[in-house]
Amino acid sequence: MTVTKEQIVTWLEETAVVLNENKEYLTELDSPIGDADHGINMTRGFNKVMEKLPTVADKDIGNILKTTGMTLLSSVGGASGPLYGTFYMRAGMAVMAKEELSNEDLYKMLQAGVDGVVQRGRAVPEDKTMIDAWTPAMSALKAAVEAGDDTVTALEKSVAAAEQGMKDTIPMQARKGRASYLGERSIGHQDPGATSSYLIINALLETVKGV
Ligand SMILES: Nc1ncnc2c1ncn2[C@@H]1O[C@H](COP(=O)(O)OP(=O)(O)OP(=O)(O)O)[C@@H](O)[C@H]1O
Numbered sequence: 001m002t003v004t005k006e007q008i009v010t011w012l013e014e015t016a017v018v019l020n021e022n023k024e025y026l027t028e029l030d031s032p033i034g035d036a037d038h039g040i041n042m043t044r045g046f047n048k049v050m051e052k053l054p055t056v057a058d059k060d061i062g063n064i065l066k067t068t069g070m071t072l073l074s075s076v077g078g079a080s081g082p083l084y085g086t087f088y089m090r091a092g093m094a095v096m097a098k099e100e101l102s103n104e105d106l107y108k109m110l111q112a113g114v115d116g117v118v119q120r121g122r123a124v125p126e127d128k129t130m131i132d133a134w135t136p137a138m139s140a141l142k143a144a145v146e147a148g149d150d151t152v153t154a155l156e157k158s159v160a161a162a163e164q165g166m167k168d169t170i171p172m173q174a175r176k177g178r179a180s181y182l183g184e185r186s187i188g189h190q191d192p193g194a195t196s197s198y199l200i201i202n203a204l205l206e207t208v209k210g211v
């Protein structure tokens with residue numbers, strides 16, 4: 001099974017919808033351990049992506065994702081703008097000129113994005129960041145792709161792992177970003193970036209399932 005360019009465009013549209021639906025929730029999560037702007041940042045960025053998308057929707061997947069990343073980079077400040085900007089730009093670079101993706105391509109694309117976030121933000125697992133959703137999500141996706149699962153099954157496993165990773169940030173003490181200034185007081189709160197990352201990969205699953 002393959003993921004088509006049209007599905008990638010739908011994924012980005014679905015992401016914008018889901019982030020707007022969860023704007024208040026993401027901002028609430030960012031209140032006790034941040035500056036209460038994560039929902040605002042993510043919706044501002046993805047609403048700009050929606051404005052740009054029609055101008056690149058006929059291009060290849062690599063170009064569409066690169067434009068998404070550049071748009072996020074230029075429209076979102078703070079930590080998450082450059083990090084998610086890097087995620088989509090690197091993901092795009094990994095699938096340049098492609099019009100559709102095999103499961104291996106899909107894995108390579110997302111892993112390149114995550115590698116970019118790690119390079120840029122220098123977070124390691126258990127720092128209480130978006131990496132804590134992505135790391136288990138990518139391990140599960142890799143195992144599923146290697147086992148020959150179909151795209152929906154592979155993404156279902158990946159999303160389940162991302163959700164668990166997101167919840168597992170609750171007892172962690174933050175070691176990166178603004179939340180780290182709180183020290184032990186950051187314990188007991190779910191990380192907003194891990195939550196938006198879960199929503200993004202879940203949007204991909206929903207798109208591929210066609211619901
Ligand atoms: N170095 C990092 N690596 C990976 N993710 C990070 C890093 N720093 C912060 N984050 C993620 O960014 C999220 C916060 O994003 P937000 O949009 O609120 O930007 P911000 O307010 O500038 O961030 P922060 O307050 O964490 O510096 C965090 O929940 C965390 O998941």
Ligand SMILES: [Mg+2]
Binds near residue numbers: 030034035078
């Ligand atoms: Mg913030």
